[in-house]
Amino acid sequence: MKKKLLAIITIMSVMSWILVPGVFADTTTQEGTTTEQTQIEAPEADVDQDANVEDEEEAKGKQKDKDRGKAEENKVKLSEEAKSELEAQKDALEAEKDTIESEKDALEEEKDSLEEEYEAAKESGNAELAEQLATQIESIKTEIAEKKQLMQEKKAEIKEAIRAAYTSEELQAIEELTEQIESANEDVTVLPVDSVIAKGKFMKFDTPPVIKDGRTLIPVRALSEAFGATVAWDPVERKVTITNESTEIVLNLSSNVAYVNGAEVAIDVAPETINSRTVVPLRFIVENLGLKVNWDDETDTVEIGDGTEEPAETTTPETTTPETTTPDTTTTEPATPETTTDTSTDTTNAE
Numbered sequence: 001m002k003k004k005l006l007a008i009i010t011i012m013s014v015m016s017w018i019l020v021p022g023v024f025a026d027t028t029t030q031e032g033t034t035t036e037q038t039q040i041e042a043p044e045a046d047v048d049q050d051a052n053v054e055d056e057e058e059a060k061g062k063q064k065d066k067d068r069g070k071a072e073e074n075k076v077k078l079s080e081e082a083k084s085e086l087e088a089q090k091d092a093l094e095a096e097k098d099t100i101e102s103e104k105d106a107l108e109e110e111k112d113s114l115e116e117e118y119e120a121a122k123e124s125g126n127a128e129l130a131e132q133l134a135t136q137i138e139s140i141k142t143e144i145a146e147k148k149q150l151m152q153e154k155k156a157e158i159k160e161a162i163r164a165a166y167t168s169e170e171l172q173a174i175e176e177l178t179e180q181i182e183s184a185n186e187d188v189t190v191l192p193v194d195s196v197i198a199k200g201k202f203m204k205f206d207t208p209p210v211i212k213d214g215r216t217l218i219p220v221r222a223l224s225e226a227f228g229a230t231v232a233w234d235p236v237e238r239k240v241t242i243t244n245e246s247t248e249i250v251l252n253l254s255s256n257v258a259y260v261n262g263a264e265v266a267i268d269v270a271p272e273t274i275n276s277r278t279v280v281p282l283r284f285i286v287e288n289l290g291l292k293v294n295w296d297d298e299t300d301t302v303e304i305g306d307g308t309e310e311p312a313e314t315t316t317p318e319t320t321t322p323e324t325t326t327p328d329t330t331t332t333e334p335a336t337p338e339t340t341t342d343t344s345t346d347t348t349n350a351e
Helices: 002-124 127-164 168-184 220-226 282-288
Strands: 188-190 196-198 210-212 215-219 230-234 239-243 248-252 257-260 263-266 272-274 277-279 291-296 301-306 336-342
Touching: 002 127, 127 196, 168 188, 215 220, 215 277, 215 282, 220 230, 220 239, 220 277, 220 282, 282 291
Parallel strands: 196 301, 215 336
Antiparallel strands: 188 210, 210 215, 230 239, 239 248, 248 257, 257 263, 272 277, 277 336, 291 301
8 A cells, every 4th residue: 555655656746846947947938938029019118109209290290280270370460551551651651742742732822822912012112011922932932942941741651651662672672673673774874763753653663764865764563553554565565564444555666656535645765675674654544544643853752643633743854943834944854753563465454
C-alpha cells in the first residue's frame, strides 16, 4: 500500500514538474502578447492625438480667415464711411464758399453803384461828395478783397477734401504718371488731381488733368458719370459716345469734328490718347451737357457747376485781372477740362 502511495506521489511530482513550465510559458506568452498589443495600440493613440491637433489647427485657421474677412469687410465699410464724410465735408465747404461769394457779389454791386455816383459827383463839380464816395469805394474794395481771400481759403480746404479721397498709393501712382506724361509730351502741362472741382459731385481720376493748347483735358468717364451721363467706347471706329437724358455727344479720335444730337460741330482741339485715355476738350463736353465751367487763374482751378447758376468769376490763363472777363475780352478759352476717354478695347473702360 505504501509502495502504491509512494508511486502515486512520485508520478504526481513528475507531472507537476512537466506541467508548471507550460503554465509559466502560457503566462509569459500572454504577457508578451499583451505587451505587444499595447505597443501596437500605442501608435493608434498617437494618430488620434495628431488628428485632434490637426483639427484644432484647421479650426484656428478657419477662424483666422473668418476674422480676416471681417477685418476686410470692416475696412471697406470704414472706407465708405470715410468717403461719405469727405463728401459731406466738401459739400459744407462749398456751401460756405457760396455764401461768401454771394456777399462778395453784393459788395461788388454796391461798389459799381457808388462808382456811378462818384462819376456823377465829379461831373457836377461836387468835390466833397466825390471824396466821400471815393472813401466808401476804397473801403468796399478792401472788403471785397477780404471776401476773395476767404473764398480762396475755402477752395483750398475743398481741394484738401478731394485729395484726401486718394490713398497714398494712388497719389504715388499719379505722381509717377505725371512724370511720364510730361516727359513724353512737351506741349502738355499736368494739373493736380484736386484742380477740378465739381460742385456737389466727387470725382476721382486715375489719369491727372492736363492743359494742352489752352485746353484742360480730363478723363471723360469721371466727368460724365459724375453728372449722370453714360460713356461708351467703340474700339473699331475709335469713337466715344457720351449720353444723358437729352444729349448725345460723339467724338472721334484725331478728328476736329464732333456730333451733338446728330449735328456736326467743329472743335478746336481733336481728341487724342494720353495714358490709354482719350482726351477731349472739357468745356465742349461740360457746356453741351448743360453745365457751366470756369477757370480760376489765381489757383489754376477748374470749377464745374450747375448750368442754372450764374457764372462765377472767370479768368483765362492769359488774363491776370481778378475781375470777371467777358466773352469779348477773353482771348483764350479757360483751360477747359477736356475730357479723357479710355482708348482700350474694353468698351466699359472709356475714360
